[in-house]
Amino acid sequence: MSEILGKDISKWVEEYPKIETLINTEETDWFNPQTKSAQEGLEEVGLTSADIEDARDRLKRWAPYLAEVFPEAKRTAGILESPLACVPDFKAELEKHYGIEIPGQLWAKLDSHLPISGSIKARGGVYEVLKHAEEIALAAGLITLEDDYRKLNTKEAKELFGKYKVAVGSTGNLGLSIGIMSAQLGFQAFVHMSSDARQWKKDKLRSHGVTVVEYESDYSVAVAEGRKQSESDETMYFVDDENSTSLFLGYAVSGARLAGQFKAYDVRVDEDHPLIVYLPCGVGGGPGGVAFGLKSVFGDNVRCIFAEPTHCPSMMLGVMTGEHDNVAVQDFGIDNITAADGLACGRPSAFVGRHMQYLIDGYYTVEDPQMYRLVALLADTENLRIEPSSATAFAGPAHLIGDSARQYRERSGLTDERLANAIHLGWVTGGSMVPAAEMDSYIAKGHSYL
Numbered sequence: 001m002s003e004i005l006g007k008d009i010s011k012w013v014e015e016y017p018k019i020e021t022l023i024n025t026e027e028t029d030w031f032n033p034q035t036k037s038a039q040e041g042l043e044e045v046g047l048t049s050a051d052i053e054d055a056r057d058r059l060k061r062w063a064p065y066l067a068e069v070f071p072e073a074k075r076t077a078g079i080l081e082s083p084l085a086c087v088p089d090f091k092a093e094l095e096k097h098y099g100i101e102i103p104g105q106l107w108a109k110l111d112s113h114l115p116i117s118g119s120i121k122a123r124g125g126v127y128e129v130l131k132h133a134e135e136i137a138l139a140a141g142l143i144t145l146e147d148d149y150r151k152l153n154t155k156e157a158k159e160l161f162g163k164y165k166v167a168v169g170s171t172g173n174l175g176l177s178i179g180i181m182s183a184q185l186g187f188q189a190f191v192h193m194s195s196d197a198r199q200w201k202k203d204k205l206r207s208h209g210v211t212v213v214e215y216e217s218d219y220s221v222a223v224a225e226g227r228k229q230s231e232s233d234e235t236m237y238f239v240d241d242e243n244s245t246s247l248f249l250g251y252a253v254s255g256a257r258l259a260g261q262f263k264a265y266d267v268r269v270d271e272d273h274p275l276i277v278y279l280p281c282g283v284g285g286g287p288g289g290v291a292f293g294l295k296s297v298f299g300d301n302v303r304c305i306f307a308e309p310t311h312c313p314s315m316m317l318g319v320m321t322g323e324h325d326n327v328a329v330q331d332f333g334i335d336n337i338t339a340a341d342g343l344a345c346g347r348p349s350a351f352v353g354r355h356m357q358y359l360i361d362g363y364y365t366v367e368d369p370q371m372y373r374l375v376a377l378l379a380d381t382e383n384l385r386i387e388p389s390s391a392t393a394f395a396g397p398a399h400l401i402g403d404s405a406r407q408y409r410e411r412s413g414l415t416d417e418r419l420a421n422a423i424h425l426g427w428v429t430g431g432s433m434v435p436a437a438e439m440d441s442y443i444a445k446g447h448s449y450l
Helices: 009-015 018-023 038-043 049-069 071-076 088-098 121-139 155-161 173-185 199-207 219-231 245-252 254-264 285-301 314-321 350-355 368-382 388-400 403-411 436-449
Strands: 029-031 084-086 105-110 165-170 188-193 211-214 236-239 275-280 302-309 362-366 423-428
Touching: 009 018, 018 314, 029 403, 038 285, 049 071, 049 121, 049 245, 049 254, 049 285, 084 254, 088 105, 088 368, 088 388, 121 155, 121 165, 121 173, 121 236, 121 245, 121 285, 155 173, 165 173, 165 219, 173 188, 173 199, 188 199, 188 219, 199 211, 211 219, 219 236, 245 254, 245 285, 245 350, 254 285, 275 285, 275 388, 285 302, 285 350, 302 314, 302 388, 314 350, 314 362, 362 368, 362 388, 368 388, 368 436, 388 403, 388 423
Parallel strands: 105 423, 165 188, 165 236, 188 211, 275 302, 275 423, 302 362
Antiparallel strands: 029 362, 084 105
16 A cells, blocks of 8 residues: 555554554544534634524525425425434334443434435535525526515526536435436436446436436546536536535534424433434535534534444544545545445545534444444334435444543543433434335345344
8 A cells, every 4th residue: 555645554553543443444433532612613614603594594485486396395385304203112222232221312313204305415405406596596587585486486497597507426315406406496407426326316316307427436536527527617507515515504404493393392402411413424514514503503512423334434534634635545445335325435525524623523433234234123113214324323322332432421521410311313314215125125134134
């Protein structure tokens, strides 16, 4: 293996011993010793709660349109939000599975059931396309900010949007949200998809009239090619998952909405009732944006922990070394091949890694067989069917209460008394749009590993 940023691999391992475990693709965790208070950390982001409110207001303006064009969005009046569910039977099964006791409650945030694309990407992806469409429609005089946006579900609007193109590079779920939303508005939509993207996702996009460009390489190549295409076409708008603040803010709107859901269930979040959120992480935009929204609302009473596949621990590697997007897992001989297709991003987001590094409490990795086991256990106990990438969220409590997290718990004030009142929340990032036969195969594979 050649040198990485001028250092031999042995030097990297000497400086960061955890890297050896990552190279061996073994499950591990790392809790960030450089976290700051919510107030201090939020100042590093470069965005504010006012930016989140602006995004929330924009989504409200679009709600009548979304309710009209997407039947599944009618039930929420066009507001794209997912259910929140307590999963006590699954918690009991996890305790048996790991041989531990998980103090507090276990909940699931079911972004797997979001309208339009059935994943967390419906938050950021749909939002960024709507923001772009709004800017075009306002500039053309087609609407004002006070109008009913159902005016944009017309032949005139589709003809206007049809003059423009929208492109994105994706492993799957972001492509679904961008492609479906763009095509519905009338844009010419292009999704550049990596080799690990599921076939059913490509087929679904094509059924909506989206042009799918396939690559034999991974996510980074798909993004680079999509970006290159947009640079040579002034009518094309490229959704940059690695650096987009619009995507980021679309995800961040979830913070205030989650607070409202907890209030409706009379669930208290405060210093003595900490909220611990486990977020599956690919390139980092989705979990980073959600974490930003959560920290903006709950402050120091929420801890955010990222989950990654053992074969693609890119965000952990980038933040732990302080090199962020200067390093990729492939540099260290890690193959970036995983069943968690939505998390197969070998190089982390430059924006999220650098701007959110002081707000993310920890990182852990999950091997593919364990993902499938958790998929099966959740289906068996709660009849919730999720993608393998989503299942990484539920490995989190075992890492948090393990010996390797003892120092983190002590310095962050997670005493036994507080943990007894904790709300553990697994953020389920996708699954409801997976074809039944494919989902059945995930669950069957999980049973074979149990």
